[in-house]
Amino acid sequence: MQPNEDAMRRDVLPVPDRAPVGLVTYDAKDPDTRHEPIRPIRPPSTAPNVLVVLLDDVGFGASSAFGGVIATPHAERLASAGLKYNRFHTTALCSPTRAALLSGRNHHTVGMGGITEIATSAPGYDSRRPNTCAPLAEILKLNGYSTAQFGKCHEVPVWETSPLGPFDNWPTGSGFEYFYGFIGGEAHQFYPALYEGTTPVEPDRTPEDGYHLMGDMTDKAIGWMRRQKSLMPDKPFFAYFAPGATHAPHHVPAEWIDKYAGRFDAGWDVLREEIFAQQKQIGVIPADAQLTPRPAEIPAWDEMPDELKPVLRRQMEVYAAFLEFTDHHVGRLLDALEDLEVFEDTLIYYIIGDNGASAEGTMNGTYNEMINFNGAAALETPEFLMSKLADFGGPDSYSHYSVGWAHAMDTPYQWTKQVASHFGGTRNGAIVHWPRGFTAAGAVRSQFAHVIDVAPTILEAAGLAEPTFVHGVQQTPMEGVSMRYSFDDGTAADRHETQYFEMFGNRGVYHRGWTAVTRHKTPWLLIGEDVPAFDDDVWELYDTNTDWTQSEDLAQTHPEKLHELQRLFLIEAVRHQVLPLDDRAAERLSPEVSGRPQLVRGNRQRLYAGMGRLSEHSVVSIKNASHAVTAEVTVEDDAHGVIIAQGGSIGGWTLYVKDGCLRYCYNLFGIHRFYVGSETRLSAGRHQVRMEFDYEGPGLGKGGTVRLYVNGEEVGEGRVDATAAMIFSADDTCDVGREDGALVADDYPVPNHFSGEVHWVEIAVGEDAQDADHHLSPEEMLRIVLARQ
Numbered sequence: 001m002q003p004n005e006d007a008m009r010r011d012v013l014p015v016p017d018r019a020p021v022g023l024v025t026y027d028a029k030d031p032d033t034r035h036e037p038i039r040p041i042r043p044p045s046t047a048p049n050v051l052v053v054l055l056d057d058v059g060f061g062a063s064s065a066f067g068g069v070i071a072t073p074h075a076e077r078l079a080s081a082g083l084k085y086n087r088f089h090t091t092a093l094c095s096p097t098r099a100a101l102l103s104g105r106n107h108h109t110v111g112m113g114g115i116t117e118i119a120t121s122a123p124g125y126d127s128r129r130p131n132t133c134a135p136l137a138e139i140l141k142l143n144g145y146s147t148a149q150f151g152k153c154h155e156v157p158v159w160e161t162s163p164l165g166p167f168d169n170w171p172t173g174s175g176f177e178y179f180y181g182f183i184g185g186e187a188h189q190f191y192p193a194l195y196e197g198t199t200p201v202e203p204d205r206t207p208e209d210g211y212h213l214m215g216d217m218t219d220k221a222i223g224w225m226r227r228q229k230s231l232m233p234d235k236p237f238f239a240y241f242a243p244g245a246t247h248a249p250h251h252v253p254a255e256w257i258d259k260y261a262g263r264f265d266a267g268w269d270v271l272r273e274e275i276f277a278q279q280k281q282i283g284v285i286p287a288d289a290q291l292t293p294r295p296a297e298i299p300a301w302d303e304m305p306d307e308l309k310p311v312l313r314r315q316m317e318v319y320a321a322f323l324e325f326t327d328h329h330v331g332r333l334l335d336a337l338e339d340l341e342v343f344e345d346t347l348i349y350y351i352i353g354d355n356g357a358s359a360e361g362t363m364n365g366t367y368n369e370m371i372n373f374n375g376a377a378a379l380e381t382p383e384f385l386m387s388k389l390a391d392f393g394g395p396d397s398y399s400h401y402s403v404g405w406a407h408a409m410d411t412p413y414q415w416t417k418q419v420a421s422h423f424g425g426t427r428n429g430a431i432v433h434w435p436r437g438f439t440a441a442g443a444v445r446s447q448f449a450h451v452i453d454v455a456p457t458i459l460e461a462a463g464l465a466e467p468t469f470v471h472g473v474q475q476t477p478m479e480g481v482s483m484r485y486s487f488d489d490g491t492a493a494d495r496h497e498t499q500y501f502e503m504f505g506n507r508g509v510y511h512r513g514w515t516a517v518t519r520h521k522t523p524w525l526l527i528g529e530d531v532p533a534f535d536d537d538v539w540e541l542y543d544t545n546t547d548w549t550q551s552e553d554l555a556q557t558h559p560e561k562l563h564e565l566q567r568l569f570l571i572e573a574v575r576h577q578v579l580p581l582d583d584r585a586a587e588r589l590s591p592e593v594s595g596r597p598q599l600v601r602g603n604r605q606r607l608y609a610g611m612g613r614l615s616e617h618s619v620v621s622i623k624n625a626s627h628a629v630t631a632e633v634t635v636e637d638d639a640h641g642v643i644i645a646q647g648g649s650i651g652g653w654t655l656y657v658k659d660g661c662l663r664y665c666y667n668l669f670g671i672h673r674f675y676v677g678s679e680t681r682l683s684a685g686r687h688q689v690r691m692e693f694d695y696e697g698p699g700l701g702k703g704g705t706v707r708l709y710v711n712g713e714e715v716g717e718g719r720v721d722a723t724a725a726m727i728f729s730a731d732d733t734c735d736v737g738r739e740d741g742a743l744v745a746d747d748y749p750v751p752n753h754f755s756g757e758v759h760w761v762e763i764a765v766g767e768d769a770q771d772a773d774h775h776l777s778p779e780e781m782l783r784i785v786l787a788r789q
Contacts, residue, residue: 137175267301
């Protein structure tokens with residue numbers, strides 16, 4: 001039995017069951033038999049539905065709702081009947097912003113001081129949300145909400161991302177009853193690696209059939225909301241819609257790109273001036289705001305090579321189309337809410353970006369952003385980029401735009417994503433819409449707000465207390481401040497008065513309008529930057545009470561104020577587990593250096609037929625070392641198909657059979673494909689096939705010689721000129737017996753299932769790859785098995 005939902009105590013979750021009291025009768029037919037009806041737990045009767053939309057890598061100055069030139073009519077539609085928040089802030093990076101949003105606590109408090117791939121063993125950076133910080137979805141679910149997440153989940157520790165979990169930190173282990181999307185930082189929008197719950201699923205169509213992830217996940221979200229209102233109309237829902245858009249790769253149907261043809265021919269400097277003027281015109285920045293100068297590190301448009309400018313223009317046309325396309329599908333969600341007649345009583349947050357625009361695409365932009373992550377940007381010459389001009393944005397690309405466009409998308413502020421010190425990295429436009437919750441419409445709100453404020457706002461709107469215990473664990477209080485006070489009072493004094501910022505050593509603190517900030521690293525220099533010691537960083541001081549954009553550095557004229565705020569940053573840093581500061585990047589990719597758990601250990605791994613959707617963290621790394629891949633297969637006449645493949649069209653390798661002959665392909669960033677093949681057909685029966693890669697180190701990303709063997713006999717030899725040093729892909733996976741999605745090699749189709757049987761595949765690296773007979777004997781295999789015990 002439970003009390004009335006409006007009077008129910010909810011500070012301890014789950015709400016404890018109450019044992020019945022009173023007379024116990026012997027016979028249910030006894031007139032004195034009394035039992036209260038079963039009342040499922042529901043939130044208070046006034047609790048609204050909640051939809052949180054979080055876009056990815058969208059700067060403050062991109063959307064037309066905040067003065068940008070990219071059409072976002074559905075953001076404007078919400079804003080016309082709702083509120084624009086022009087001082088809303090994020091953490092400057094995706095995983096940290098998402099962890100903060102979903103917990104109501106600062107990103108270091110919940111262990112997310114960086115993206116999951118560079119987690120360390122330090123508490124503020126280990127990517128593990130403490131059980132003392134129950135997520136918002138879990139709190140709402142335990143109070144009677146239906147919950148669902150769609151799109152990107154980049155909060156799962158990398159050692160828990162395999163198809164075997166554990167799943168405690170996946171969406172369905174974090175309070176969401178339904179999940180449809182991808183695990184990781186980004187997705188190939190035409191060939192995504194998707195999960196429904198914790199089950200891998202494949203898209204039901206191809207790009208040629210019109211498939212795009214934005215349409216797919218929107219369909220799933222609309223279908224879920226319809227089912228929820230059909231089957232459980234007495235329950236409100238919490239839907240979290242987090243597209244991979246507009247994070248790279250920038251993928252969008254060609255007809256949307258055509259809409260922006262020629263729009264950006266004048267370049268990023270002129271574009272920035274245009275956006276700045278529009279922002280003042282629509283009132284999202286004050287009339288006296290100053291446009292901050294372009295950093296010296298970013299070249300002017302006129303300084304860029306003329307032969308590259310057609311590519312640069314195309315990059316921005318693709319990006320603009322991607323953002324408008326994304327807003328189009330958000331509009332479909334809004335239409336569905338209206339069709340269900342719940343639009344007026346749904347609290348909607350439309351957060352336009354989880355950080356500033358991304359400058360990770362290098363100065364020239366890129367056809368394949370993995371090239372920069374591998375420190376190999378020199379491979380993309382202007383001639384190569386021009387040769388791909390028509391393919392940008394399409395299924396064969398994995399593109400990102402130039403740093404200059406990213407800076408323009410953050411107008412009027414300094415810097416970009418990753419730079420937590422300046423508003424270009426942390427200030428994002430946010431729109432709140434809830435007609436039955438407040439009367440203000442079409443207004444701008446300028447109270448200081450942060451992404452950690454969303455969770456307490458939703459709880460207050462739902463009439464729910466923040467719990468002190470969840471699943472028996474005492475909770476750390478939420479660190480955000482509810483924004484509800486500002487909904488109907490545009491003149492209300494700020495309640496969120498202090499906020500620290502830190503990412504990769506870029507750091508700052510806000511306190512009652514003043515900001516002290518220092519930029520420590522450059523966002524597009526992912527490898528090899530010579531950074532100063534933290535004590536040598538130069539701090540800047542701004543009074544944003546009078547200087548909206550952080551344009552006038554007052555450090556020299558107000559040293560006492562600067563020192564006061566520097567001390568405040570240290571106090572906040574200690575309080576929220578920011579220390580020790582960690583500016584390492586590539587080094588933290590190594591589990592041995594970072595101290596995080598490693599899913600795959602040693603230099604050998606055996607995989608079996610049917611295994612798939614294995615992330616790079618789930619497979620022993622073959623990079624920068626000699627290695628061998630051995631497989632035992634049974635074939636029939638006319639053997640064909642994939643034995644094993646890792647990666648995709650933007651980089652990876654595959655061992656397969658074509659026309660009965662063993663073949664190997666190494667795909668170098670989609671720029672070069674190196675093929676080695678045998679002319680000896682496999683006869684029917686059981687065989688051991690092997691590929692040996694003799695790496696020509698020392699050093700990173702070197703080439704090597706490939707040799708193919710069948711039953712210990714060499715059948716082919718060839719050369720690979722260079723290899724990926726760090727990563728094949730952020731999204732493509734390893735599959736045994738087939739390859740789905742965007743393909744490593746271009747001489748086999750989908751489907752490409754191996755026509756025979758793959759009994760096992762073994763990957764060996766370094767000394768473990770050396771075998772004088774080029775063949776794994778039963779004795780050797782037994783020795784390997786025993787060594788693993």
